[in-house]
Amino acid sequence: MKCDEEIVELMHEYLDDEIEPQNEMILRDHLKSCKECETIFNEFKKTIAVVKGTSRMQSPPNFTAKVMASLPKERKKVGMQRWLRNHPLIAAASLFLVLMTGSVFSTWNQEREFSVSKQENLVIQNDTVIVPEGEVVKGDVVVRNGVLKIEGEVQGDVTIINGEKYLASAGHVTGQIEEVNEVFDWIWYHMKRIAFEVVDIFNEGEE
Amino acid sequence: MEALIKKRIKQVIKGDQDAFAEIVEIYSNGIYQLGFRMLGNRHEAEDIAQEAFIRAYVNIKSFNQDLKFSTWLYRIATNLCIDRIRKKKPDYYLDAEVSGTDGLTMYSQLASNSPLPEKELESLELQESVQKEILKLPEKYRSVIVLKYIEELSLNEISEILDLPLGTVKTRIHRGREALRQQLRYV
Incomplete structure (x- = not known):
C-alpha cells in the first residue's frame, strides 16, 4: 500500500x-x-x-581569552575610567590634580590678551605702556602681555605678566617690580596673591 | 540571564571591553558547536566562532536591544558558516577525523593504550556517521537541522536567525529530516 x-x-x-x-x-x-x-x-x-544525541561540544580552552585578545583596542577613555574605578584614592588625587592644572592653564591661556591696570596718566601705544617722563603714577601697575616703559615714577608695585619692562634711568618705582613670564611663575604669582588676599581678609577682620 | 546579557551589552556599548568576556563565555560552546556541525572540523569551528564574536563586538551598536541577543549572535555565526561552506574547497585537517566526538582526535585515540570498550566504539561510530550525514546535507537544510536539533532552537527563532519565513523553515526542516532518515535509518 x-x-x-x-x-x-x-x-x-x-x-x-x-x-x-x-x-x-x-x-x-x-x-x-x-x-x-x-x-x-x-x-x-x-x-x-x-x-x-550527538555529544555536545565544548569550545576549546582559552577560547574567551583568544577572542578578547583579538578584539580591536578599546578607546583609551574607557580603560582610564575602569582604572579610576579600581583605584578610587589615586583617582581622587588625580582628579584634583587634573582640575587644578586645568584651571591654572585655562586662566593662563585666557589671559593672553593685552591688558593694563587703569591709571589716568599711563600712555598706551599698541602693546606698549609708557609711564611718561615727569609723571607720577599712583597705585600698582599691572601689565599683561605687553611692554612697560617706565620713564617717570610709579608709586606702587609693578607687575608684568608675560611681557617686558624697560626702566629708563630717570624712571623710578617705589614698590616692588615683578615679572611673570612662565607658567610656573604664573602659578607662584597666583599662590602668593591668594595668600596675600587671605592675610588681608584676616587683617581686615582684626581691624 | 537575558537581563544580565542586556546589562553587559550596555556596558560594552559604553566601551567597556571587559564586559564582553562574559558574553563570550556564555555563548562560546553553542557557537562553537554550531560551527563544528556546520563545517565539520574543529579548526574551522574555532575560527568561525571567534570571527562571529569579533563581528558581534564590532557591530554591537547596530544590535537592536529589544531583540534577543542570542538570535542576533546566531544569525552572525550562521551567516559566516554558510559563506564559508559556499566558498569551501575540500580541505582536511589532521584533527578533523573523528568527528562528532568530544575532544577525541586521531591523535588522542592513538595515544590511548587501552582499546576502547565496544560500546563506546559503537557510539563513536554512530556519532561519526551522524556527523557525516549532517555534513552531506545541502547548506540550506544543514543550517535548519543543526539549529533545530543540535542547538535546540524554536522554529520561530530559526526563522529569525535565517531571516526566512516560518513556512520556508518548516519545509527545509522536513526535507532535511527526510534526507537524514534515508541515510540514518539503518544505523
Whole structure:
C-alpha cells in the first residue's frame, strides 16, 4: 500500500509539535493499520534521537581569552575610567590634580590678551605702556602681555605678566617690580596673591 | 540571564571591553558547536566562532536591544558558516577525523593504550556517521537541522536567525529530516 503524502505531512507536523489534535488521531489510527508508515515514522523518531544525541561540544580552552585578545583596542577613555574605578584614592588625587592644572592653564591661556591696570596718566601705544617722563603714577601697575616703559615714577608695585619692562634711568618705582613670564611663575604669582588676599581678609577682620 | 546579557551589552556599548568576556563565555560552546556541525572540523569551528564574536563586538551598536541577543549572535555565526561552506574547497585537517566526538582526535585515540570498550566504539561510530550525514546535507537544510536539533532552537527563532519565513523553515526542516532518515535509518 502506497500511503498518501498527507500522512508524511502529518508526521512532520507531529515532529514539529504543531499537529492539531484531530490530525494526531488520524495519524495514530493510520500508523496502527499501516506497517509501512509506522516504519517511516519510527525511522524519523530514531533519526531525530541520534542527531540530538550527538555529544555536545565544548569550545576549546582559552577560547574567551583568544577572542578578547583579538578584539580591536578599546578607546583609551574607557580603560582610564575602569582604572579610576579600581583605584578610587589615586583617582581622587588625580582628579584634583587634573582640575587644578586645568584651571591654572585655562586662566593662563585666557589671559593672553593685552591688558593694563587703569591709571589716568599711563600712555598706551599698541602693546606698549609708557609711564611718561615727569609723571607720577599712583597705585600698582599691572601689565599683561605687553611692554612697560617706565620713564617717570610709579608709586606702587609693578607687575608684568608675560611681557617686558624697560626702566629708563630717570624712571623710578617705589614698590616692588615683578615679572611673570612662565607658567610656573604664573602659578607662584597666583599662590602668593591668594595668600596675600587671605592675610588681608584676616587683617581686615582684626581691624 | 537575558537581563544580565542586556546589562553587559550596555556596558560594552559604553566601551567597556571587559564586559564582553562574559558574553563570550556564555555563548562560546553553542557557537562553537554550531560551527563544528556546520563545517565539520574543529579548526574551522574555532575560527568561525571567534570571527562571529569579533563581528558581534564590532557591530554591537547596530544590535537592536529589544531583540534577543542570542538570535542576533546566531544569525552572525550562521551567516559566516554558510559563506564559508559556499566558498569551501575540500580541505582536511589532521584533527578533523573523528568527528562528532568530544575532544577525541586521531591523535588522542592513538595515544590511548587501552582499546576502547565496544560500546563506546559503537557510539563513536554512530556519532561519526551522524556527523557525516549532517555534513552531506545541502547548506540550506544543514543550517535548519543543526539549529533545530543540535542547538535546540524554536522554529520561530530559526526563522529569525535565517531571516526566512516560518513556512520556508518548516519545509527545509522536513526535507532535511527526510534526507537524514534515508541515510540514518539503518544505523
